[in-house]
Amino acid sequence: MNTMLLAAQAAQGGGMGMIIMMVAILVIFWLFMVRPQQKKQKEIRKFQNSLQEGSKVITGGGIYGTVKRINMEDESVDVEIAKGVVITVNRSYVFANASSQMHNA
Template sequence: MNTSLFLAAQAAQQGGSAMPMILMMVAIFVIMWFFMIRPQQKKQKEIRAFQNALKDGDAVVTGGGIYGTVKHIDLTNNKVDIEIARGVVITVDKGYVFGSVQASQQNQSK
């Protein structure tokens, strides 16, 4: 009889110890979201806003690090024609145009 009482008490203790573990997991997730996920989402939102505001003549940098000037934007195919040298025009997906030349130069000077 003492054995079953001991096992019941042990089971009660184990059930009680799960709550702090769950709270710790939730706290870790909240911390990760606040310091990692949330800033990344904000940055993605800024990039999308920049891509949607592109216009002819903007100086841009592509995802591959190519600097150029926007010559034409094809919204139906989601492509951008970028002049990288006099008379040299490349076509890239609009999603690979990440920033303006001025913003990238400011980031390099920091």
């Protein structure tokens, strides 16, 4: 009888240990994966909201250019990619400041 009680208590303790282990794994996953990604997205949104004409940018497709015009009504940005060549992209596809990227290279 005593062995059955001990076995039952051990099984319950093992279940609690498993729950604690799963919670620990989820916390570690959040700290190393989700949180840095959220911070990066916040920085990108901040950059997109602070765009100005004349800013050197990189689009989501990897195209380097200079912002010529920002249209807040339809959330578009005109980007000059070569002398006289202007493309229109959605503001959410402008990801990085090209001048800071060139300095890091």
